[in-house]
Amino acid sequence: MRSKFIYRYIVLLGCLVLSLTFLKSQDEGVEMMRSRLSLTVIQKDDNKIDLQADFRVRKERSYERMAGVPVIFLISRDSINEEIGEALTNEDGAAILEIEAADWIAVDTQTITFIATYEGNDSISPSDRDATVMRANLALEGLELDSAQKQVQLTLIGTEDGTMKPVASAEVNLYLKRLFSNYKVGSAETDDDGIALVDFPSDFSGDRDGNLDLIAMVEDHDLFSTVRTARKLEWGQKIEEGEQELPPGLWSTDAPMWMLITFIVLMGTVWGHYIVIVLNLFKIKKEGKILTS
């Protein structure tokens, strides 16, 4: 819940920063700003499709991202456009809508056309973009040839004459999910069986259980747009929590034992003597009282 909340704030903030940047240029002239959309259809292995529209606004000499812009997604069937849904662009300028493939696409469909549109407003021109794709699916499997050598087998199948058949000569990229971004492990072209093999290095560390998140993608394919699959494999080196603790040093919170002992001994000796002296003072006082009384 909290991360969602934070996320919303980021979107808003990004939106406003960008908006304000835009406003500034608005002051200088009231001409319309040109917008541009691009559309990527990401076919995932769980029968879901991400429609990703990247929105850019032309500002001075470059196109800039804009957050918080509503993009409407449509599907075109038999020349009839039907609205699927709407999404707002995030701070990277991307509006993403996830759909259930089965809800919109019949199994035997040859090609599907998606449309992303932005309606425009007083200051930004409208824009739209369509993408026609065929259904495809990518499967990822880990092969352990021996303890040292590991390979990832990627199988791409796509619609051909109404059925799913292996797709040859498609470039597949293999990524490893890391904290901030995906690391490209390698890429390979599919053979006639739709299979591509990518060598996987064995020296990557995974999480506590040694799990690695692998993502394979066919990107910007002429027929399929983007086909994506992800899988967790136990191929990484285990990160042990214990090892994370830095060795204690002078900079750690608690003092080294030798230092503590030295201090206690030193301070104890000196203050112990002070106490003896103060006690002596009290004795002097007591003796004085006895004398006078």
Add this chain to the structure above:
Amino acid sequence: MENRKQTESRDQSARRDFIKIGLGTLAAASCGGGLCSCKGKQEKDTIELLSPEGEVIEVPAHHVKHVHKTVGVSREEARKGIPGRKFVMVIDLGRCKNARNCITACQKMHHLPEDKEWISVLLMKDSEEASPYWFPKTCFHCDNPPCVKVCPVDATFKRSDGLVLIDTERCIGCKFCMAACPYSTRVFNWDEPEQPEEIQALDYSPETSVPSKIGTVEKCDFCPDMARMGKLPDCVTACPNGVFYFGDENEDVVTNGSETVRFSELIRDKSGYRYMEDLGTEPRVYYLPPRDRLFPWERGLDDLSDDIKDRFKDVLEDI
């Protein structure tokens, strides 16, 4: 308020929320960064904002609230570090042209005034014959941090994920850490920090380093609040030339936003080194030597304001 009605579509209530927060939200940077276009400087009581639909809304200035980008964890939590992580930065000196976007992005992120930097870019010249180069300097988050050693109250601390952070609610402002840091990374709040009231009213977290507090020390924190969301620090993403790579050393991968590379390979292939290795501070920031430069170093002086240019006056005389 017209546009409110327009927005009443399918997703009504959610959208309303959006606008409401939208009105109540303003990038704090806008007050310092000049991004805010107060409609005609004379009417300061209203501010123009862009609605999510891209339409201009005019809002009374007092409705505008500054909100920090992230929410920080508690002060106790912030001492522990993000489990399993070991943050590392690589700075490619061959790419820096003193564009200073890292500095302004950092200032925006931490709501710092314009003349207070947590990142600085130095013009270095290693020897008589050597060619000058620009040297961006963040906190090095040393593994043997001289600053943490000397703190009398455990206000600055080293975390398991490699970060050196400061709890400015505990800091007594003795400045010993500043004297101990060999890299002059730390800055002090000599007077009351210039920050909007809304920012000052936020709950402090050592991970966000916001708000600043008078009489305490602060510095570059590697934005662990962003890392918790899987996002890069703003200096990294703001750099137009991809100078900064940031990542987790345990994962052995660093990224500058567009390229993602293996940390060990990058350091090996491009002869990465740590600045002043001989001090034994073991920094978590690596530098790639300034070879295969994208720009001649003089380009770094091109778009500087006179104020900033003045800062390099002495070193330019020597070059």
Add this chain to the structure above:
Amino acid sequence: MTISDKAKTLLSEFSGPLEKSTTISKIWIFFLVLLIAWGMVGLYYQVRYGHVVTGMRDHVVWGIFIANFIFFIGISYAGAVISGVLHLLKIEWRKPFIRIAELITVIATIIGPVFILLCVGRLDRLHHLIIYPRLQSPITWDVLAISTYLMGSILLLYLALIRDFAIYRDSPELKVPNWQRKWYRWLALGFRNTPEQNRRIEISMQLLAIMIIPLAIIVHSVLSWIFGMTLRPGWHSTIFGPYFVLAAIYSGTGVLIIAMWVFRKIYKLDEYIQDKHFTYVGYMLLVLAAGYGYFTFSEYLTHWYGSEHWDMEVLHKLFNWEEYGGLFLFANLGGIVLPMLIVAIPSLRKPGWITFGSAVMVLAMWVKRYLIIVPTLETPLLPIQDTRVEFVYYSITWVEWSLTIGGLATFLLLFTLASKFVTIIPVAEMSETKAESVHLKMETT
């Protein structure tokens, strides 16, 4: 308690300042209070507006406050060494000025830490030192060492005073207000000069005299380590501990000589603080100057000969006329050469000259502390660039001057007030002295 004739004579002679204040002393106190008030104005500004009112900035994070701190802790050595060493060695000639030395110790040890507090950005969080202590920090060492040292110095001063308080209490001739006598009675602890009581005081003083010497050494070593433990050129030096200790004893002796001269002048103590005492302390000064000069030479020679890049950067600043050349020359000529010459040349070995030499030396030692702090902070390992122009160099602001002068005035005021409450010559101890001067004095009266 019966008071010996000797003590009676001594008391009648030195009770003047205790009984009444002269106009000059009133003006003097008023003047000091004015200076302190000025310091308070500076303090108000610093608390109200933050440390921005000082000359300290991100590079030079510490300025004259720290120099003052080292200086005051340094002069506190006067008492520690004189009363410690000379007490242990049972040197008779120490007696006339032992109290002056001990007063300097206690007062300087109270004033010194005030200056380190002035460097602290958040005084409202000082309790963090106790609730979140970190033993690895030299600042923690300092807090512990100085408080221990202060406690020891106070005890030492007080032990020596008990017998005097008893004499004041039991001398009806002493014309002091009632409240003052009440204080004397309370502070004298019912001391009746019994052998048992005397034995207790003797033992306690012996214990303290032994402890105060290592304590004093620790205090100043720890202080030097605040600098020595950092990785900065000009600070990161292994001899900093002994160097600081010796410099402290040296400047402490200088301040003691000045105080001896001033009190001799004001209270006409020529009979007790004699020229020979100046000569004795002058010899000490000579030895210390030589030792201090040796350390200084060794420190800079090593850095210069090795000529490491950063060390040279600092040295260039110290040897450059446009930067610190003048001050550096003064610190060495005034702080080492001049006092040595004065004591070495028989015709100059006179109280006046020795005091003059000490005064110049004490000032030079303050400058030296400044030269340890500021040039190093102005020479970080990474060049100072890309920072606000006003952050590059340090210059002392009026707030810092007024607080410095206010601190000095407080030191002098406390000293003046102390001299109005206790005799500046230890009456009890002096009355046990076999020194001829006392006999002489008695014969003449």
